[in-house]
Amino acid sequence: MNNDRWIGLGFLILCALMxxxxxxxxxxxxxxxxxxxxxxxxxxxxxxxxxxxxxxxVTPLNFDPGTFVRSTLPVLGLxxxxxxxxxFVGFYVSTACFxxxxxxxxxxxRAKH
Amino acid sequence: xxxxxxxxxxMVLQWQNFFWALFGVTFGIIMGAIPGxxxxxxxxxxxxxxxxxxxxxGIAMLMGLSKGANFGGSIPAILFNIPGTPxxxxxxxxxxxxxxxxxxxxxxxxxxxxxxxxxxxxxxVLIFLAAPVASVALRIGPPEYSMILLFSLVIISLAASGxxxxxxxxxxLGLLLSTVGCDPEMxxxxxxxxxxxxxxxxxxxxxxxxxxxxxEVLLQAESWYRDRRSGKKLEEVxxxxxxxxxxxxxxxxxxxxxxxxxxxxxxxSFVGIVPGIGTTVGAYLSYIWSKKKSKHPEMFGKGAxxxxxxxxxxxNAVNGPNLVPLVTLGIPGNLAxxxxxxxxxxxxxxxxxxxxxxxxxxxxxLFIVLLISxxxxxxxxxxxxxxxxxxxxxxxxxxFSVVPMFCLIGSYVNNSxxxxxxxxxxxxxxxxxxxxxxxxxxxxxxxFFLGSLLEHKMRQSLLISRGDWTVFLxxxxxxxxxLLTVAIILLYIVRHGFGQKKQA
Numbered sequence: 295m296n297n298d299r300w301i302g303l304g305f306l307i308l309c310a311l312m313x314x315x316x317x318x319x320x321x322x323x324x325x326x327x328x329x330x331x332x333x334x335x336x337x338x339x340x341x342x343x344x345x346x347x348x349x350x351x352v353t354p355l356n357f358d359p360g361t362f363v364r365s366t367l368p369v370l371g372l373x374x375x376x377x378x379x380x381x382f383v384g385f386y387v388s389t390a391c392f393x394x395x396x397x398x399x400x401x402x403x404r405a406k407h
Numbered sequence: 408x409x410x411x412x413x414x415x416x417x418m419v420l421q422w423q424n425f426f427w428a429l430f431g432v433t434f435g436i437i438m439g440a441i442p443g444x445x446x447x448x449x450x451x452x453x454x455x456x457x458x459x460x461x462x463x464x465g466i467a468m469l470m471g472l473s474k475g476a477n478f479g480g481s482i483p484a485i486l487f488n489i490p491g492t493p494x495x496x497x498x499x500x501x502x503x504x505x506x507x508x509x510x511x512x513x514x515x516x517x518x519x520x521x522x523x524x525x526x527x528x529x530x531x532v533l534i535f536l537a538a539p540v541a542s543v544a545l546r547i548g549p550p551e552y553s554m555i556l557l558f559s560l561v562i563i564s565l566a567a568s569g570x571x572x573x574x575x576x577x578x579x580l581g582l583l584l585s586t587v588g589c590d591p592e593m594x595x596x597x598x599x600x601x602x603x604x605x606x607x608x609x610x611x612x613x614x615x616x617x618x619x620x621x622x623e624v625l626l627q628a629e630s631w632y633r634d635r636r637s638g639k640k641l642e643e644v645x646x647x648x649x650x651x652x653x654x655x656x657x658x659x660x661x662x663x664x665x666x667x668x669x670x671x672x673x674x675x676s677f678v679g680i681v682p683g684i685g686t687t688v689g690a691y692l693s694y695i696w697s698k699k700k701s702k703h704p705e706m707f708g709k710g711a712x713x714x715x716x717x718x719x720x721x722x723n724a725v726n727g728p729n730l731v732p733l734v735t736l737g738i739p740g741n742l743a744x745x746x747x748x749x750x751x752x753x754x755x756x757x758x759x760x761x762x763x764x765x766x767x768x769x770x771x772x773l774f775i776v777l778l779i780s781x782x783x784x785x786x787x788x789x790x791x792x793x794x795x796x797x798x799x800x801x802x803x804x805x806x807f808s809v810v811p812m813f814c815l816i817g818s819y820v821n822n823s824x825x826x827x828x829x830x831x832x833x834x835x836x837x838x839x840x841x842x843x844x845x846x847x848x849x850x851x852x853x854x855f856f857l858g859s860l861l862e863h864k865m866r867q868s869l870l871i872s873r874g875d876w877t878v879f880l881x882x883x884x885x886x887x888x889x890l891l892t893v894a895i896i897l898l899y900i901v902r903h904g905f906g907q908k909k910q911a
Contacts, residue, residue, distance in 0.1 A: 301844055305576060312583075320598045326590045329582070329862045330598070336579035340572035357843045358633070365632035366625050370836070373811055377828050380815070393808050400628070400804030401635070 302344030309338040372396055415771035418463060419779075427464035428776055431471025432783040436791055438472070439479025439491045441813055446476030446492055450747070462754040462769065467776040469750045474526055474780050477686065477723050478788050481518040482795060485715075486511060489623045489810065493615040494686035494722040496849050497694045501707065501714030508710055512654030515792045517712050518719045520656055521664060523785045525672045525720035529727035530777045532676045536731070549871065550878050553864035554888035556857050561892050563691055563850050565899050570845070577847045581854025582861075584609055591863045592870075604826040608859065613818040613827040617834025618848050621814045625839045628807050664716040667697045671717045675724025680731050686722040688853050693721025727777065734758045734770060 312334045321327040372395055379388030418424075431453070438449035449472045457465030480492030485502035498518060505514040547555075560582075564574040587598040588608030599605035671693035678689040697717035698707045707714045733744045735758075751758055756766065818831035838848055872878035879885045 316598075320600070321590075322593075322595055325866070326593060326595065326597055329858075329865075330586045333579045333582040333586070333858075336582070337576060340575040344572050361629055361633050365629045366839070369625060369628050369807075370832075373832065376811075376815070377825070377832065380828075381825050389812055393812065396808035396811070397804055400631075400807055402802060402804035402808075 298344045298347075302341045302346075305337060305341035306345060309334050309341065312337075368399060369396075372399060411767045412771055414768035415775060418768060418772040419775045421463075423461065423464045424467055424776055425779065427460060428467040428471045428780050429783050429787070431468035432475040432780055433787050435472035435475025435477075436479035436482075436784075436787055437475075439476030439495075440482040440791070441491060446473050446480075449476055457750045457754065462751075462756060463772055463776060465754060466747065466750050466773055467780065469747050470773070470777055471780040471783065473747070474723070474726060474777075474784050475787070477526075477726065478519060478522040478719070478784055479791075481522070481715075481719055482515065482791065485514045485518060486795060487623075487806065488627070489620050493611075493619065493852065494690050495718075496619055496687070496852070497690040497718035497722070498715055500694070500718070501709070501711050502718075504708070505710035505712070505715065510653040510710070511795070512792065513652075513656055513660075513712070514710075514715055515795060516654075516656040516789075517660070517664065517715045519785065519788045519792065520661060521668050521671075521716040521719040522723045522788070523781050524665075524668050525675060525724040526726055526784065527778065527781045528669075528672045529676050529679065529724040530774065530781065531727075533727035533730055533777070534774045536728075547884070548882070549864040549867040550882045550885040551888070553861055553868055554879060554885040554892070556861040556864065558888045558892045558895075559688060559692065560854055560857055560861070561895060562695065563688075563853055565895065571899065573844075573846050574850055577841075577850035578854040580841075580846075581851040581856075582858040584614070584851075585855045585858025586862065588859075591859070592866055602826070604822075604824060604830075609855075610818075610821055610827055610830065611856075612821045613831035614834050614855070615852060616814050616817050617831040618838035618852060620810060620817075621831060621835030622838030622842060622848075624807055624810050624814075625835065626842060627803070631803055631807070660712055664712055667701075667713045667716045668720040670697060670700065671720035672724040675721045676728045678721075679725035679728030685856055686725045687849075687856060689725040690718045690722035691849060691853055693717045693724075734762055 313331070317327050317330050317334070321330065372392065376388055376392040379391065434453065435446060435449055439446060450469055453468060453472060457469065460468065476492055477494065480490055480495030481498045481502065482491060484490040484495040484498040485506050488499050488503040490496040490499055502514045502518065505511075560578055564578040565571050585608070587605055589595060589599075589606060590597050596606060674693045674696060675686075675689040678685070678692065694707075694714060694717045697713055698704050701707065701711070701713055703711065729744050730747075733748060748758060756762070756769070762770070814831060814835075815828055818827045819825070821827060841848060841851070868878050869876070879889055
């Protein structure tokens, strides 16, 4: 199954979840749910089209799991630690540590002369 | 009227007005150029200072801030593909590719030229059309408003690059996000999942910073890492050499951009007059329309000067007319105008229908200062472009470390809430994922802006008509926009079907 179909299927599942579980649980009454349901229908229609149509071209997604794990996840982890640090230690100390650690993570080193 | 103009000139020609307008423009450019900070934040930070200033210097400073930040946001948008302000995100489409091809100077000067030209033209719109336009704006009620908004949403869905299906998905995601918070009529919580911080909805600052700035850091860090491992030469912006054609905007190129700037000024002015729509939508609609009208639409997205001109002119042209509902009806057109309204009230001035009659010389004085601020933007902006060289020579690892810090600060200062920082992180990851799926983030953000307004106006219309949907057909302007929306959808399906748009 190509990428467009996976994307269509994924969004259709999201639409089903919204319609059956989330909207009834988070709204009270038909008026409140009107625009969210309209938006879900608007989301479901192109998702269904992407699922059933023959895709006009097969363009691979620009996503490499290995690169994601080795580069993006550490950045995210460091930033999460930064936020936690701000709430427990304070802004200045956390920021100083974050700046130093992220420079090291990205390989920014200067030789001593 | 001549006497009022003379009195206005007398009020303007004092050194304090010139000084504070210059200060406002300079501070605005700096704030706009730093991703994570924005024009609204700049206005909020300097609003208390207006207590100590006279009415004209105080309001001039705030307006200069707004103008400066509008241009300032385009500097990192062009050099780093990270918009300094949400309205500069459209500038990244063509600004960054042009900068990467070694024409950063040309890109920045095009942005400056388009910004100042459109801002000046739209200020003239404000000056000459304030009174007559206010009378038209009075006739736009909730049904007309909602159909104009629906039309705008359909246009941005279909024109999203690559695929109308993805455009529609982006629009509907934005609409869904706009429903978080509380119901506009009942006031009951909706989609806040028990978080009290979401009671007023998703904050635009954490959302925009996360989607545009933080996700871009993740994407650029990933490509930097991949290129470093493969030994590939890092794709960075090559600065244009001073004095060469790549660093200049030639008179021929200025002339080439003028029709685009004129068109975008008209669109931006129309968007600015209608309260609530905002600079981002002005930029986006101008870009889309200019692409349609261009002789070389295939160049858009690859470094077209017209693309940069359209986006910058579109977002700057909103500024002047945005003040029309403010000074004539007392209705602020966007957050910046609302803060400026605060500045007026601090000085004891209450904008509204009587304001033009009782304070005409003051109003004309402010209009003159607006025009002077455009000149300052041109001069100070030009000086900043020369300093832009220093920005590009900053090593990427330093940027990847510093920008997240500014993202954290920018998310936190709005509400002094750690929740907003976590929200920014969530949107950063969402923005990363949606970019990988090739779903347009600008479309989603614009839909978010318009979604709550659309719902509010539609439900108001149905309240007025007691649930009768024919209210959208009975009102001429509303009906016209509704038919136009349907016609555009049908025309699009007939011409393109449901497939991906063919790339020329």
